[in-house]
Amino acid sequence: MSKELTTRAADYSQWYNDLVIKGGLADYSAVRGCMVIKPYGYALWENMRDQLDKMFKETGHVNAYFPLFIPKSFLSKEAAHVEGFAKECAVVTHYRLMNDPNGKGIVVDPDAKLEEELIVRPTSETIIWNTYKDWIQSYRDLPLLINQWANVVRWEMRTRLFLRTAEFLWQEGHTAHATKEEAVEETEKMLDVYASFVEEYMAVPVIKGVKTANERFAGAEDTYCIEALMQDGKALQAGTSHFLGQNFAKAFDVQFLNKENKLEYVWATSWGVSTRLIGALIMAHSDDQGLVMPPKIAPLQVVIVPIYKGEESKAVIDEKANGIMKDLKTLGISVKYDNSDHARPGWKFAEYELKGVPVRIALGLRDIENNVVEVARRDTKEKVQLSITGISDAVKNILDDIQQNMYNRALAFRNENIRSANSWDEFVQLLDEKGGFVSAHWDGTGETEDKIKEQTKATIRCIPLGNPAEDGVCVLTGKPSKQRVLFARAY
Amino acid sequence: MSKELTTRAADYSQWYNDLVIKGGLADYSAVRGCMVIKPYGYALWENMRDQLDKMFKETGHVNAYFPLFIPKSFLSKEAAHVEGFAKECAVVTHYRLMNDPNGKGIVVDPDAKLEEELIVRPTSETIIWNTYKDWIQSYRDLPLLINQWANVVRWEMRTRLFLRTAEFLWQEGHTAHATKEEAVEETEKMLDVYASFVEEYMAVPVIKGVKTANERFAGAEDTYCIEALMQDGKALQAGTSHFLGQNFAKAFDVQFLNKENKLEYVWATSWGVSTRLIGALIMAHSDDQGLVMPPKIAPLQVVIVPIYKGEESKAVIDEKANGIMKDLKTLGISVKYDNSDHARPGWKFAEYELKGVPVRIALGLRDIENNVVEVARRDTKEKVQLSITGISDAVKNILDDIQQNMYNRALAFRNENIRSANSWDEFVQLLDEKGGFVSAHWDGTGETEDKIKEQTKATIRCIPLGNPAEDGVCVLTGKPSKQRVLFARAY
Numbered sequence: 001m002s003k004e005l006t007t008r009a010a011d012y013s014q015w016y017n018d019l020v021i022k023g024g025l026a027d028y029s030a031v032r033g034c035m036v037i038k039p040y041g042y043a044l045w046e047n048m049r050d051q052l053d054k055m056f057k058e059t060g061h062v063n064a065y066f067p068l069f070i071p072k073s074f075l076s077k078e079a080a081h082v083e084g085f086a087k088e089c090a091v092v093t094h095y096r097l098m099n100d101p102n103g104k105g106i107v108v109d110p111d112a113k114l115e116e117e118l119i120v121r122p123t124s125e126t127i128i129w130n131t132y133k134d135w136i137q138s139y140r141d142l143p144l145l146i147n148q149w150a151n152v153v154r155w156e157m158r159t160r161l162f163l164r165t166a167e168f169l170w171q172e173g174h175t176a177h178a179t180k181e182e183a184v185e186e187t188e189k190m191l192d193v194y195a196s197f198v199e200e201y202m203a204v205p206v207i208k209g210v211k212t213a214n215e216r217f218a219g220a221e222d223t224y225c226i227e228a229l230m231q232d233g234k235a236l237q238a239g240t241s242h243f244l245g246q247n248f249a250k251a252f253d254v255q256f257l258n259k260e261n262k263l264e265y266v267w268a269t270s271w272g273v274s275t276r277l278i279g280a281l282i283m284a285h286s287d288d289q290g291l292v293m294p295p296k297i298a299p300l301q302v303v304i305v306p307i308y309k310g311e312e313s314k315a316v317i318d319e320k321a322n323g324i325m326k327d328l329k330t331l332g333i334s335v336k337y338d339n340s341d342h343a344r345p346g347w348k349f350a351e352y353e354l355k356g357v358p359v360r361i362a363l364g365l366r367d368i369e370n371n372v373v374e375v376a377r378r379d380t381k382e383k384v385q386l387s388i389t390g391i392s393d394a395v396k397n398i399l400d401d402i403q404q405n406m407y408n409r410a411l412a413f414r415n416e417n418i419r420s421a422n423s424w425d426e427f428v429q430l431l432d433e434k435g436g437f438v439s440a441h442w443d444g445t446g447e448t449e450d451k452i453k454e455q456t457k458a459t460i461r462c463i464p465l466g467n468p469a470e471d472g473v474c475v476l477t478g479k480p481s482k483q484r485v486l487f488a489r490a491y
Numbered sequence: 492m493s494k495e496l497t498t499r500a501a502d503y504s505q506w507y508n509d510l511v512i513k514g515g516l517a518d519y520s521a522v523r524g525c526m527v528i529k530p531y532g533y534a535l536w537e538n539m540r541d542q543l544d545k546m547f548k549e550t551g552h553v554n555a556y557f558p559l560f561i562p563k564s565f566l567s568k569e570a571a572h573v574e575g576f577a578k579e580c581a582v583v584t585h586y587r588l589m590n591d592p593n594g595k596g597i598v599v600d601p602d603a604k605l606e607e608e609l610i611v612r613p614t615s616e617t618i619i620w621n622t623y624k625d626w627i628q629s630y631r632d633l634p635l636l637i638n639q640w641a642n643v644v645r646w647e648m649r650t651r652l653f654l655r656t657a658e659f660l661w662q663e664g665h666t667a668h669a670t671k672e673e674a675v676e677e678t679e680k681m682l683d684v685y686a687s688f689v690e691e692y693m694a695v696p697v698i699k700g701v702k703t704a705n706e707r708f709a710g711a712e713d714t715y716c717i718e719a720l721m722q723d724g725k726a727l728q729a730g731t732s733h734f735l736g737q738n739f740a741k742a743f744d745v746q747f748l749n750k751e752n753k754l755e756y757v758w759a760t761s762w763g764v765s766t767r768l769i770g771a772l773i774m775a776h777s778d779d780q781g782l783v784m785p786p787k788i789a790p791l792q793v794v795i796v797p798i799y800k801g802e803e804s805k806a807v808i809d810e811k812a813n814g815i816m817k818d819l820k821t822l823g824i825s826v827k828y829d830n831s832d833h834a835r836p837g838w839k840f841a842e843y844e845l846k847g848v849p850v851r852i853a854l855g856l857r858d859i860e861n862n863v864v865e866v867a868r869r870d871t872k873e874k875v876q877l878s879i880t881g882i883s884d885a886v887k888n889i890l891d892d893i894q895q896n897m898y899n900r901a902l903a904f905r906n907e908n909i910r911s912a913n914s915w916d917e918f919v920q921l922l923d924e925k926g927g928f929v930s931a932h933w934d935g936t937g938e939t940e941d942k943i944k945e946q947t948k949a950t951i952r953c954i955p956l957g958n959p960a961e962d963g964v965c966v967l968t969g970k971p972s973k974q975r976v977l978f979a980r981a982y
Contacts (some may be wrong), residue, residue: 029622030565031609034558039637042555064533067525068611068642068658069581074521076596087588090560091599092611094582095646097563105567108582110607117599118522120559120583120611130521140833146530151559167559230845304845342631459627 003354007288008301012232015158018039019282020161020162023291023354033159033166037275040355045169045275049149051201051297052171053272055193061145066127068151069118074126075198078251081125084218088155090166091121120153125147125219125244125270128174129252136176136266143186144176146308162279163236163491164398169276176266178258180245183267184222187243190271191224194239198373202277202408203294204228204284205414206238207437209462209485214446217270221245227486229414233435235461235488238280241271279491284410285379291356292378294406295399302328302395303352306366307345312341320368320388324361333399353378358402359395379406420484427475427487431458437488443474452476458487495926498779503723504651511652511775514782514845524650524657528766531846534790536660536766540640542692542788543662543764546684551662552636557618559642560609565617569742572616575709581611581657592888611644616735616761617711619665620743627667627757629748634677635667639954648913653770654727654982661765667757669719671736674758675713678734682715682764685730693768694785694897695719695775696905698928698977700953705937708761708764712736718952718977719907721774724926726952726979729771732762735883776870782847783869786890786899793819793826793886794843798836798855805830811859811879815852818883824890849893850886870897911975918966918978922947928979932972934965943967949978 003022006014020026021431025041037045053063070263071093076082096112117368121127128146137142147198149171159165191208198204206226207402216223228238249255249265258264285292304325306317321337327333338348345362352360362374373391376383378400386394417436421427430438442460452475453459463485472481494513510519516532528536544554560583567573587603612618619637626632640662650656652668664681682699689695697717707714711733719729740746742757749755776783786792795816797808812828819826829839836853843851853865864882867874870893877885880894908927912918921929933939933951943966944950954976963972 026627027622029558030562030618030665031560034560036558036622037556039553039555043553045556047555058721062530062534063537063661064530065528065536067522067527068644069522069525072599073519073596075588082597083803088586089588090583090609091585091588092581093584093599095564096579097582097610104565106573108584118581119588127521131527132519134518153559347868470784 004352005288005290005354008191008231012352014280015288016283017161019286023281023356025278025291026161027126028161032164033156035161035167035259036406037169040299041278044278044281044293044297046200047297047299048197048277049171052193052197053147053149055197056147056171056173059189059193061147061175062080064146064148065150066124066131066148068121070121070124070127072117072119073128075119075127077476078219078247080217080247081251087155089122090153090155092118092120106257114372118461121150122152122154123272124148124172125248126152126252129248129268132174132266133252133254136256139178139182139259142176142178142266143255143429145184145186146175147171147173160279162275162282163171164276166433168275170272172270172272175269176249176254177257177269178264178267180267181361183245183269184243187222187224187241187271191226191239191241194241194271194273195226198226198228198238198277198280201294201296201405202281202284203296203403203410204238204280205407205411207352207462207464209464209467209486211437211462212446212449212485213234213319214449215460216297217242219247221247224465225462227437227488228280228284229417229436229488230280230491231413232283233417233489235490236276236279236280236283237439237461237490239273242269244268244270285406286356289350289381292356292406293358295357295358295403298334298356298358300336300355300357301333301399302359302361303357304335304337304361304363305345305348305349305352306337306339307362308351313365316365317363324363324373324388324391328395331392331396333396359398361391361395376404378407413434418486421475428456431456431487431489435489437461437486439471439484439486440475441470441483442485443477443479443481448474448476450481452487456489461486461488461490494841494896496779496781496845499722506779507770507774508652508790510777510782510845512826514847516782517652518841519652522657524647526652526656526658528660531790532769535769535784535788538788538790539688539692539768540662543684543688546688547638547662547664549564550680550684552638552666555637555639556641557615557622557639559612561612561615561618563608564608565621566619569738571738571741572710572742572906574822580613581644581646583609583611585889596943612641613643613645614761614763615639615641615643615663616665616739618741620724620745623665623667623757624743624745624763625709627745627747627832630669630750633667633669633747633757634673636664636677637666638662638664653766653773654714655767659766661763661867663761663763664736666760667740667745668760669747669755669758671758674736674760675734678713678715678732678760678762681760682717682730682732685732685762685764686717689717689768689771690898691730692785692787693775694787694894694901695771696898696902696953698953700977702953703937703940703951703976705940706951708733710735710738711761712738715956716805718979719771719775720908720927720979721771722904723774724980726907726981727767727771727774727926728952728981729734729768730762730764732910733760735759735761735810748767776897777847780841780872781845784847784849785893786849788824789847789849791827791846791848792824792890793850793852794839794848795826795828795854796839796843797828797830798853804856806819807859808854812854813883814831815854815864815879822887824883824887850889852882852886859895866878868893870900909977910968913963918959919947922949922978922980926980928952928977930975930977931966932963932974933960933976934968934970938965939965939970943978947980949980952977952979952981
């Protein structure tokens, strides 16, 4: 079974699809826009989810679960939210099927029409704040620091596996606070949690920033984000954290008695990351041979492949391999010994390269005589001979080194691809010829932002946190500007 | 804030609702039939899920994720399945909303009608077997041992928190095998996994058995189940494992090339447990003071409550409590020190009793002078004074003892409540006066089963595995019977 991969140079988006499908991460389904997450892809998501969940709990959050369905009327309670979210949704109108009276399978029972339609949640602010109304009475009930792991549905017209699908998996944090200061602090804290996770575990460097009003979450006062850069020079929003002000508290009438016994509206945040992160991971690190998994979240960290002729040598290699495997597991390293005999070593090498397993150990009879193994690392494709004595510590060090190297490489690429533009021509030329982030002055209006997007397909990815003040003029309008912002074409 | 609980004797089902809601496990939502799982209830579910997931992985299974939606036509592909499942479902008919032209909120966009309606999954056999068709070609692709953690929706008319809700959380295993023997072995293996989990972790004894044809899963050749007994004498089906034969393989045309290079249909199983288990847990163990959590899956195993007067003594107690807490955590015991000052010790005692925390430690200034603490266990309500020296080991032993004691107590109750009936009058009298399981002869027909259900509301819970052969006559019809089966009224 040969698995030919398209190269990045030949067709970047076909390369991406090949990696997702042939690498065993996900598949298309019979339902338009919905994906199947295959076992290898789901194991990756589990590792990401478990680490994020740990970080959420360490910062004082607990998990809960809210209904999949939202009554239609809830969506229109927050004025800005309805504009942003109430449109492309899956709508449940009936609750029963019946046998077709004409004998052709089953049909919707017309008598089972819901009085009010239910929307499959595109995000849960409305149903959650409707619930918080019952949970919050006094300042003693605050802060409420709740997260939910869930599936959500947004009816996207053009879908791409992981990057944009009708259904996807995510987490959504929804917190309630007594003061504005505390809510803003929470918003920023969770942005930091996301940035730490993406950089330390996914080995993808990010820029922390704030969205412009145009790009803000529908219903937020401020949207913070982390932006990553993909190998084709396009940006990808990897996570968002929203300061919601009192908008949802007012829409759902959630008030609390403060210490002075006066009623006040509650302050809110929400924040989320999704299976989209898997798309970011793929496009940040992979190459023309396949996926490259960062060791800290790789579904499988090490594979051992035996090189043998005949059953006798296989038995000897099996025994040695099992010993190495046991030592690696003692160090908490996940390892698989692939001694299946329905494929040759060369086929296995290509297969684990495609799947991005960080370290491959090849083991033959002569190696054992010499007390060595061949260790290949996926990130650099370097091979070295290492002594079997102490191999598990050596592999552990290599895994750490791969993790660091992947981050450094992605960081260098990202930093090389932030360029300043000081005129419209330069701005357009950089976008067309180099891609990446373009740092440029902008006059601060939504109109200009829209025009730039129309003409170049580039959007303002963010106003970086701690952005230095600098006097200049907008690249499009020439109007005065006090700071540069980061533009890019984006996923 | 006093939380008055209804007693079991006064109103069993109100007692159950009180425990779920006042114990902080779940709440009703704005969406008919859908519950909100609150943080304490979700933490319990996480512990159950994590343990089950570990057991699934130890038996060779991997997780994946399939779409929430199922095309309507899929449901009618397997003849028996459609009868059992295609009826009470949430049906998605549209994919877009729009602003009401009359300015009243939002309405369903009539132009965005789906060509084929989508059903929110009530169970996933159909969408999964439609996918397996692409994944299975050769015997080398088998067995396929996949599990999914997901939400599902069944439009129930009468709902009860955890026991029967429109949306619930569950896992569904879907495996594919080359031979019938292997599929039957898998079905039985997963029943054993469920039984081990429910008995060892939830401390609820179960009877393993097989369902009659009437009670079988729609589309199965055989449904295995575990049945538990609640304190009110009603049975509760705690998990099912289905041998599906080749029914779904034939419906979705899933064939594989066997070792002799001939095409054969694949053999299937599916198995699931859900958040319903939480209902079983509550009704098996709890009492009139509240929940009683088995230590192995309790969200919180130990709570320490300080008894102090004045800030000075509080500081001394805080220090000692923090030391004890640290020691307990070293042993992997979850512990909370509740030194909040907005409630008195008595209120806290009642609150943690309501929540079923297995061990409560009370700590006062005089205790510290005497180097002792008061330890109360939730299951028996016994209190003992124990030396602070070595307290963590002592608490660990008490937790183990509580787990064992809860199981033993539930087992004794269950065994006392299995009674034999040898005539119709005795059968009806036992059901009405004693409840529990009634072991009786039955003539083996679905008609008789239906009549017994009509007249007594009792169903055949299962034919126990390893059931002894015994000649007798059916309690209803007097026709000959070769074995007794277990009847009960059930949730």
